[in-house]
Amino acid sequence: MKIAVCIKRVADMETRFKIASDGVSVDETGLKFDIGDFDGYAAEVALQLNEKEGKGEIVAISVGPDVVQETLRKAMSMGIDRAVQLKADKVPVDGLAIARALAAELKDGGYDLILFGRMAVDSANQTVGPMTAELLGLPCVTAASKLEIANGRGTARRELEGAAEILEFPLPAVVTIDEGIARPRYPSLKGIMAAKKKPLEVKPAQLGEPHLTVTAMALPPERTGGRIIGEGPAAVPELVRLLQTEAKVL
Amino acid sequence: MANVLAFAETRGAELRKVALEAVTAARQLADATGGGEVHALLMGAPGIASHAAALGAHGADVVLVVEHPGLALYSPEVAAATAAERTRSGGYRAAIFSASARGKDLAPRVAAKLGVSMASDVTSLEPNGDAIVVRHPTYTGKIIATLRLTGTPAIITVRPGAVPPAPNARAGRVGRVAPALDPAAARVVPKELVQGNTAKLDLGEAPVIVSGGRGLKAPENFRLVEELAAAFGNAAVGATRAVTDDGWRPHSDQIGQTGRLVSPDLYIACGISGAIQHLAGMRTSKTIVAINKDKDAPIFKIADYGIVGDVLEVLPVLTEAVKKAKQNG
Ligand SMILES: Cc1cc2nc3c(=O)[nH]c(=O)nc-3n(C[C@H](O)[C@H](O)[C@H](O)COP(=O)(O)OP(=O)(O)OC[C@H]3O[C@@H](n4cnc5c(N)ncnc54)[C@H](O)[C@@H]3O)c2cc1C
Numbered sequence: 001m002k003i004a005v006c007i008k009r010v011a012d013m014e015t016r017f018k019i020a021s022d023g024v025s026v027d028e029t030g031l032k033f034d035i036g037d038f039d040g041y042a043a044e045v046a047l048q049l050n051e052k053e054g055k056g057e058i059v060a061i062s063v064g065p066d067v068v069q070e071t072l073r074k075a076m077s078m079g080i081d082r083a084v085q086l087k088a089d090k091v092p093v094d095g096l097a098i099a100r101a102l103a104a105e106l107k108d109g110g111y112d113l114i115l116f117g118r119m120a121v122d123s124a125n126q127t128v129g130p131m132t133a134e135l136l137g138l139p140c141v142t143a144a145s146k147l148e149i150a151n152g153r154g155t156a157r158r159e160l161e162g163a164a165e166i167l168e169f170p171l172p173a174v175v176t177i178d179e180g181i182a183r184p185r186y187p188s189l190k191g192i193m194a195a196k197k198k199p200l201e202v203k204p205a206q207l208g209e210p211h212l213t214v215t216a217m218a219l220p221p222e223r224t225g226g227r228i229i230g231e232g233p234a235a236v237p238e239l240v241r242l243l244q245t246e247a248k249v250l
Numbered sequence: 251m252a253n254v255l256a257f258a259e260t261r262g263a264e265l266r267k268v269a270l271e272a273v274t275a276a277r278q279l280a281d282a283t284g285g286g287e288v289h290a291l292l293m294g295a296p297g298i299a300s301h302a303a304a305l306g307a308h309g310a311d312v313v314l315v316v317e318h319p320g321l322a323l324y325s326p327e328v329a330a331a332t333a334a335e336r337t338r339s340g341g342y343r344a345a346i347f348s349a350s351a352r353g354k355d356l357a358p359r360v361a362a363k364l365g366v367s368m369a370s371d372v373t374s375l376e377p378n379g380d381a382i383v384v385r386h387p388t389y390t391g392k393i394i395a396t397l398r399l400t401g402t403p404a405i406i407t408v409r410p411g412a413v414p415p416a417p418n419a420r421a422g423r424v425g426r427v428a429p430a431l432d433p434a435a436a437r438v439v440p441k442e443l444v445q446g447n448t449a450k451l452d453l454g455e456a457p458v459i460v461s462g463g464r465g466l467k468a469p470e471n472f473r474l475v476e477e478l479a480a481a482f483g484n485a486a487v488g489a490t491r492a493v494t495d496d497g498w499r500p501h502s503d504q505i506g507q508t509g510r511l512v513s514p515d516l517y518i519a520c521g522i523s524g525a526i527q528h529l530a531g532m533r534t535s536k537t538i539v540a541i542n543k544d545k546d547a548p549i550f551k552i553a554d555y556g557i558v559g560d561v562l563e564v565l566p567v568l569t570e571a572v573k574k575a576k577q578n579g
């Protein structure tokens with residue numbers, strides 16, 4: 001199978017973020033970046049599918065400035081064959097702009113399967129995958145927590161609130177990957193060496209005009225937590241009193 | 251003055267609470283732009299039209315009903331084609347969906363079909379000149395972005411719970427609409443709806459959530475969590491990924507970045523460390539209680555009330571105390 005995996009470079013979320021001086025972006029100094037969590041699952045799914053089938057090609061694609069090359073090399077060190085950077089000064093927040101750039105690249109690529117993460121952990125939009133599918137006119141299943149491919153058809157499971165659903169679809173198709181399918185492998189030393197020589201093409205991103213822009217960023221109000229009211233079962237009466245009189249939830 | 255479309259989410263024959271939230275948000279937007287009409291789009295198998303009254307009661311002037319025997323299971327392609335066609339032909343200023351699993355699947359398809367941008371998972375929305383200004387939690391909830399969405403129609407998904415359903419009676423006139431795609435012609439074919447435990451209160455709707463983590467030590471100890479939830483009477487049970495991954499609880503109970511985003515009046519975290527991915531799903535709860543034996547557990551940093559102790563010892567005592575308080579209250 002020929003599979004594309006769309007990968008976003010995202011900041012490590014285990015940090016205390018600062019808002020940059022422009023007021024509309026995150027200050028990137030000192031942040032660590034990596035493949036988005038869900039995109040890592042998607043990469044792993046692609047690798048496992050092709051390992052099962054024996055042969056094929058997997059291409060990683062990322063829209064963004066030159067720093068995304070590092071992220072694409074990491075994907076190739078996991079075993080992905082080649083990569084394409086769709087070069088943009090910065091990654092737009094408008095999912096449709098990203099989808100347009102990806103669709104332009106994917107359109108004539110002859111892919112059997114195009115994989116996305118369920119969402120980018122920074123934007124938390126969950127829009128780029130299904131938008132790209134629509135622009136390409138391809139069948140699409142979002143947030144798959146299980147995926148099987150056989151004889152040119154796919155079966156996927158998606159989790160709903162308190163339920164789940166099973167869907168079938170023909171290839172070629174777009175699938176966005178939820179957690180639970182696959183844990184991304186760690187690159188081996190051999191993989192890291194090999195990735196240095198794998199092809200990485202750079203092309204301009206055809207983003208079009210964005211219609212969604214950030215006008216302000218703010219830190220959420222700090223919770224004034226940290227109030228330990230006591231130890232062990234002995235603290236229960238005080239907790240119940242506070243829930244009744246102060247929080248008024250009991 | 252502008253009309254706004256709201257997607258009325260159903261599951262099987264049921265109308266979901268988020269449908270009323272979408273209608274409420276659409277009503278607010280229509281009123282804020284000078285009092286246009288709200289049209290609710292209600293799709294499903296024959297009989298689904300019976301929910302029109304509930305939609306009217308929450309502010310729908312018109313309920314556009316799409317009934318088809320092929321829509322007993324939700325079909326993403328039929329829903330997207332029909333919602334897009336309707337949005338286009340109706341000349342709406344905006345189309346509002348819930349940021350539920352369903353709405354997040356559907357809204358981006360509709361936006362791309364119409365060639366317009368969209369705003370996701372917003373906690374507030376208001377018109378501002380030719381734009382709609384929204385708030386959206388990003389970076390696992392650590393940053394709140396204010397965004398400007400231009401273009402018509404504006405496609406928006408609203409975070410469940412952010413706009414509670416508000417009664418606001420309107421005519422709710424029923425209009426019939428045909429699906430824009432024959433369900434038999436859809437390429438993506440829904441095969442099965444795997445129902446969870448329908449008797450349970452849904453996490454998104456429960457005013458109280460009692461949630462358990464690995465600190466409960468063994469799956470059978472979740473009984474203590476369930477008993478506390480039962481003592482409240484209006485509580486649902488949640489879990490961390492550590493325990494859903496280990497199969498102690500179903501995946502659908504998971505709260506956090508990759509599970510449900512919840513905002514109950516009261517969240518009781520039992521034996522939960524407070525990893526950022528978990529906090530991302532519950533930090534907007536109104537009151538947070540944490541029970542953990544480690545006084546340095548990060549959950550205590552965001553908890554309003556913390557008890558340092560063994561959850562297996564504290565829970566039974568708390569359950570009894572809550573029962574007593576409920577009896578006396
Ligand atoms: C991409 C990604 C997405 C993720 N998404 C989610 C998500 O959506 N939701 C989620 O929950 N996690 C998620 N995680 C996992 C998250 O990082 C944590 O691993 C997880 O939340 C930890 O669960 P826990 O608190 O139950 O377990 P632990 O971190 O193991 O904590 C157990 C706690 O119990 C306490 N304890 C132990 N024994 C007792 C006792 N007898 N009495 C009282 N306290 C006790 C301990 O002090 C400890 O604080 C995600 C991780 C990644 C990488």
Ligand SMILES: Nc1ncnc2c1ncn2[C@@H]1O[C@H](COP(=O)(O)O)[C@@H](O)[C@H]1O
Nearest residue numbers: 006007063116117119120125126127128
């Ligand atoms: N800049 C980008 N380059 C490549 N893929 C992207 C980019 N942004 C988002 N994606 C893909 O789209 C998915 C959903 O992103 P989002 O809609 O922003 O939540 C991500 O998990 C990626 O697979």
